[in-house]
Amino acid sequence: xxxxxxxxxAAPAAITRHAILLITGALILAPFVWMVSLSxxxxxxxxxxxxxxWPQQFYGIENYAKALTSVPxxxxxxxxxxxxxxxxxxxVAVCAPAAxxxxxxxxxxxxLLFALVLIALILPHEVLSxxxxxxxxxxxxxxxxxxxxxxxxxSPFGIFLFRxxxxxxxxxxxxxxRLDGLSEFGIVWRIMVPMALPAIIAFGIFSIVGxxxxxxxPLIAVRDQSxxxxxxxxxxxxxxxxxxxxxxxxxxxxxxVAPLIIAFLSAQKWFVDGLTGGAVK
Numbered sequence: 684x685x686x687x688x689x690x691x692x693a694a695p696a697a698i699t700r701h702a703i704l705l706i707t708g709a710l711i712l713a714p715f716v717w718m719v720s721l722s723x724x725x726x727x728x729x730x731x732x733x734x735x736x737w738p739q740q741f742y743g744i745e746n747y748a749k750a751l752t753s754v755p756x757x758x759x760x761x762x763x764x765x766x767x768x769x770x771x772x773x774x775v776a777v778c779a780p781a782a783x784x785x786x787x788x789x790x791x792x793x794x795l796l797f798a799l800v801l802i803a804l805i806l807p808h809e810v811l812s813x814x815x816x817x818x819x820x821x822x823x824x825x826x827x828x829x830x831x832x833x834x835x836x837x838s839p840f841g842i843f844l845f846r847x848x849x850x851x852x853x854x855x856x857x858x859x860x861r862l863d864g865l866s867e868f869g870i871v872w873r874i875m876v877p878m879a880l881p882a883i884i885a886f887g888i889f890s891i892v893g894x895x896x897x898x899x900x901p902l903i904a905v906r907d908q909s910x911x912x913x914x915x916x917x918x919x920x921x922x923x924x925x926x927x928x929x930x931x932x933x934x935x936x937x938x939x940v941a942p943l944i945i946a947f948l949s950a951q952k953w954f955v956d957g958l959t960g961g962a963v964k
Contacts (some may be wrong), residue, residue, distance in 0.1 A: 759916030780847030803839035830904035
């Protein structure tokens with residue numbers, strides 16, 4: 684078959700792939716575009732029957748000002764930063780040594796432990812909410828930052844991702860480090876973790892997005908408004924009598940989502956490298 688004929692057959696497939704990607708991308712972006720659109724509309728235009736992305740009357744300053752002043756949104760975001768940062772640091776501190784042990788050490792029960800990690804991956808976190816709540820009550824950490832952090836310190840996904848990345852590192856590197864007198868913990872923190880930086884960045888993005896957007900567990904674990912993370916704090920815009928104030932609500936949602944989008948776009952290269960690095964050995 685000639686090159687021209689091959690290109691002729693490949694062109695429709697390429698067009699189909701690009702069309703599917705464009706349609707999928709549009710469906711994913713549509714809610715975000717509509718959220719931003721509602722955040723700059725006055726109340727009278729939000730429920731108008733006619734469809735319009737850009738409002739006839741720009742009301743963004745009023746909506747965003749109300750979002751920042753009617754509830755302590757900066758405090759909610761600060762809470763989210765504190766909780767997410769501590770969780771990521773704690774997860775890396777716990778998951779990296781565990782992943783190293785599963786990837787590079789030989790010990791009895793290793794396969795069983797890895798099987799338990801895989802089982803934990805498929806269990807939704809909501810299944811553990813009741814025992815975690817009882818445990819939090821017994822040790823007295825409910826309605827504190829610790830209640831938002833301790834259930835997530837051990838991440839099965841983090842252990843799995845780091846293990847897959849660590850397995851791509853040649854064993855000769857480990858043997859050379861041992862000959863130089865490094866302990867196993869020294870090998871983890873001075874060799875494995877720096878080499879696995881793309882995987883750590885990718886995992887950090889997953890972790891931050893997941894816990895920044897978490898609503899179910901914070902709704903159970905904390906009651907004080909001063910401790911609420913962003914998703915729980917946004918519920919302060921809900922008013923049972925007057926109804927939801929959708930303009931400021933969408934403005935607050937836009938403010939909460941914006942840091943995640945900026946962080947992902949900034950770390951996109953490392954994110955892709957971290958997810959694909961463990962797939963090739």
